[in-house]
Amino acid sequence: MFTPPANWNKLSARERREARFASWMSTEGKPMATPQAKETYIRHTQRVKDIMDLKKPDRVPLLPFMGGFFALYSGITPRDVMYDYDKYTQAWLKYNRDFRPDYLVFSGAFNPGKVFDLLDYKVYRWPGHGIPETQPFQCVEAEYMHADEYDALIADPEAFYLRQYMPRAFGALSGWAMFPPLYASMEFPMLPALMIPVGLPPMLQAFQAFVDAGKAALEYAGASGRADGQIMAELGLPALPGGFTKAPFDIIGDTLRGTRAIMLDMYRQPKKLLAALERIVPIAVQMAVQTATGGDNPFVFIPLHKGADGFMSNTDFKKFYWPTLKATLIGLIDAGLVPYLFVEGGYNQRLDTIVDSEIPTASSYWSFDKTDMQAVKRKLGGWAAFGGNVPNSMLHAGTPEQVTACVKELIDTVAVDGGYGMAAGAVVDEAKPENLRAMFETCKTYGVYH
């Protein structure tokens, strides 16, 4: 947990950022078992700080995002990861010990299956629940928010999530559709109006599921904290990133309206969509600040989905996608946070738009998937740190020699001036261990700056 100093409101965005970095980079109160672990922690945090500051660190940092690879490597399934925390812990320790990544990068494959089961979560399928045990979780797109509900969302997003979204997204919370207005709590004679519906069976069942899921989530958090604490103590790996948020367009497009519906909304009700996107900005910022502050970490992971090349025209990108993403980024930067954008797909058509003069220099990081890295260097160089681009296809179907050549080329061409992080384009689920090892080893040896 990051505790902002008393004069927080008087600090500039840059000073806030430095305060968050200082807290994250400090080894005080962190469980370092050996002097080596402590030294590693200091060196690795400085390395990533350097690239964010657009400097040359000691070497190119390794910043791949881990999915289910660590499980498959250790001989367990992604299903095991979600349901057997002991197996998860062993597999997670094994991967981190064997591969020695630079950072303790949270694995997207590690989620509490029990919590999802208790809530009867409808929006996703996960290993062994609607998809094979070896597959990563996948979204079931649907109109969890209806076409005529924009006004309700805009009027009160939290109330909308409580009474409309959650009862649809979670089978066990369907009773919350009758959640009484909390304003009834303002007066003595009105209180029964609030409490009576709470006693009805659908509400009781929903609350029971909610309480049980909360307890299960705490077990998960404990398991996660113990495993990560052990790795940090033993290997000195700093955790990264800390916070999470999404682009407002993806918040509405992914799990509220779905791709198909939001794209029809762009034509059928553009004004309402734009108003809703703006309404979501402070929520996107708040979610990031809350999660990153809780994790005592300056970085906020932001996976970008529906603004990629091919999804919409540049004109629509500038109208529907970018303005509220930009506002979110500026909100984060103002709070002293570093947006860590995970740019899935291609962004070749968007580079000129994202390099926006209103976003301060050296304040964001962009990890690319299939974007032309020469163009990225040309356009983002000197403005923001960037990384990525090792093809996941190569990690799975290629050879160690191919991977080594690819990593060397990225180091020689785009990492040469610093400000670059080595990473696969997408989350690493499927990869040959020898290929991932080749990526890591080449980065560690060839990536040293002289």
Next chain:
Amino acid sequence: MNVLVEAITDMREEDAVRTAKEMLDKGTSPLEVLDNCREAMTIIGQRFEAGDCFVPELILAGEVLRQISEVVKPKLTQTVTQKKLGRVVIGTVEGDIHDIGKDIVTFMLDVNGFDVHDLGVDVPAAKFVEEVKAFQPQVVGLSGFLTLAYDPMKNTVQALKDAGLRDKVKIMIGGGQIDDQIRQYTGADAYGKDAMAAVALAKQWVGG
């Protein structure tokens, strides 16, 4: 340009549907209305290929077409038998439930004159084999959004080979993490980066 074609290609949904209704009311033959729709879709397809229109436009055009066919169908006195360029079996491979990319490819193949048999998502290799036997397509399209589609794609190609069907079909693959390395890995004939690439491949293979 005809008023209906213009309304559809300008993405004026309500105008397009109203115009189609008015045309039918004034006695225009349902076949002519459908011809106009086809013409509009050809133009949208060309714009998509040229990078002038994108997913929202395809989805909206699909919606317009659906609404127009609803008003046209009851007025059709004969069944329309359009000569098809060829047959395609398509689906998202086993374990992957993503459908948006596949649906767009299906839609574009359909409006480009292919008879498309869409098997949906999470389609096991055995199902592809069964459907290829029954439907006898010239082209098979395998879709997959995630990296974990790599092996199911490879297995599907292998299953078609094992069933003795590999030489009878051309196989194309596509999706977010698909590239030429994965084409080689799976043993497919080609990969396409978008829906128009899929149409071009299918046309090339059926000699259209």
